Amino acid sequence: MADDLKGKRVAILATDGVEQIELTAPREAIEQAGATTDLVAPHGGTIQGMNHRDKGDQLKVDVEISKARPEDYDALALPGGVVNGDHLRMDERSVEFVKRIGSQGTPIGVICHGGWILIEAGLVRGKTLTSYPSLKTDMRNAGATWVDEEVHVDHGLVSSRRPDDLQAFCPKLVEEIAEGRHEQKRAA
Amino acid sequence: MADDLKGKRVAILATDGVEQIELTAPREAIEQAGATTDLVAPHGGTIQGMNHRDKGDQLKVDVEISKARPEDYDALALPGGVVNGDHLRMDERSVEFVKRIGSQGTPIGVICHGGWILIEAGLVRGKTLTSYPSLKTDMRNAGATWVDEEVHVDHGLVSSRRPDDLQAFCPKLVEEIAEGRHEQKRAA
Numbered sequence: 124m125a126d127d128l129k130g131k132r133v134a135i136l137a138t139d140g141v142e143q144i145e146l147t148a149p150r151e152a153i154e155q156a157g158a159t160t161d162l163v164a165p166h167g168g169t170i171q172g173m174n175h176r177d178k179g180d181q182l183k184v185d186v187e188i189s190k191a192r193p194e195d196y197d198a199l200a201l202p203g204g205v206v207n208g209d210h211l212r213m214d215e216r217s218v219e220f221v222k223r224i225g226s227q228g229t230p231i232g233v234i235c236h237g238g239w240i241l242i243e244a245g246l247v248r249g250k251t252l253t254s255y256p257s258l259k260t261d262m263r264n265a266g267a268t269w270v271d272e273e274v275h276v277d278h279g280l281v282s283s284r285r286p287d288d289l290q291a292f293c294p295k296l297v298e299e300i301a302e303g304r305h306e307q308k309r310a311a
Numbered sequence: 312m313a314d315d316l317k318g319k320r321v322a323i324l325a326t327d328g329v330e331q332i333e334l335t336a337p338r339e340a341i342e343q344a345g346a347t348t349d350l351v352a353p354h355g356g357t358i359q360g361m362n363h364r365d366k367g368d369q370l371k372v373d374v375e376i377s378k379a380r381p382e383d384y385d386a387l388a389l390p391g392g393v394v395n396g397d398h399l400r401m402d403e404r405s406v407e408f409v410k411r412i413g414s415q416g417t418p419i420g421v422i423c424h425g426g427w428i429l430i431e432a433g434l435v436r437g438k439t440l441t442s443y444p445s446l447k448t449d450m451r452n453a454g455a456t457w458v459d460e461e462v463h464v465d466h467g468l469v470s471s472r473r474p475d476d477l478q479a480f481c482p483k484l485v486e487e488i489a490e491g492r493h494e495q496k497r498a499a
């Protein structure tokens with residue numbers, strides 16, 4: 124398990140208002156499995172983490188979105204937080220980054236309000252996934268099948284609803300990142 | 312102008328996290344035009360107003376949604392605030408209330424993130440409206456035509472994008488409430 128992701132690089136895309144535990148818990152799981160991670164954000168410096176309604180830590184940004192190259196990454200993680208999800212989908216470069224990651228068949232982990240950026244990137248049509256329940260109707264209107272499960276996996280897309288689901292989400296995400304891109308699997 | 316809305320009763324539906332000025336400014340305009348208003352919320356007591364990211368006032372709830380009757384109101388105002396909009400759409404009774412208000416042809420004013428509850432109530436299909444820009448894709452996926460205007464009116468549905476638009480939003484909303492229900496106009 125400890126070396127399953129050795130040599131892999133994972134982007135975690137977030138902005139101010141991110142639900143902190145939904146960023147730090149997957150990050151820890153991914154790094155413990157041997158991968159390196161980059162916190163990618165629309166701006167440099169730090170982003171403001173949230174512990175639900177209270178301010179959490181300032182989290183150091185590793186790569187500004189203007190310098191992030193989708194082809195450098197073996198997976199993408201999209202944490203939640205209502206303000207994070209709401210703002211990230213309005214950042215055109217972030218949406219384009221996610222779109223290109225998705226078009227590569229790269230595994231994506233998404234939790235809570237992180238799903239809005241997948242809607243914005245046009246990546247949920249025909250997919251089965253979960254999210255924070257408030258996104259259910261937006262997901263369905265965008266062409267997804269929405270399920271109420273602690274974690275759901277659909278062709279490399281790993282989704283969960285909320286912080287309580289992290290214990291199920293993190294190992295599934297690590298497993299999908301280990302499996303790699305879906306095109307590669309089909310080609311093998 | 313001062314008596315245009317005399318005898319009318321307007322529901323303002325909101326919950327914790329409401330963008331305070333988007334509740335208080337329309338309320339003031341409506342009351343100055345002679346109507347009475349009720350702050351309707353999923354729970355009794357008070358709701359937490361927000362001044363963007365900072366906490367504002369505790370706002371007194373007049374009517375709990377469980378006791379609110381759509382037929383008692385001549386209009387509905389839906390303020391924004393990202394947390395308000397996100398939570399309100401998950402409250403089934405609030406969604407049902409909005410659905411019934413909409414089915415009566417009652418004028419509705421909506422601003423910013425208030426639009427999510429209209430999506431949830433299935434009231435945007437075929438309508439032209441605006442909202443906070445982050446809702447644009449959700450609105451389009453729900454069957455609306457989204458426009459980037461400070462205020463837009465479509466058959467009694469008055470919509471604006473953000474607090475900066477309030478000066479245009481408030482008088483238009485008062486005007487539409489004065490005109491009354493759209494069925495009534497057609498019947499006249």
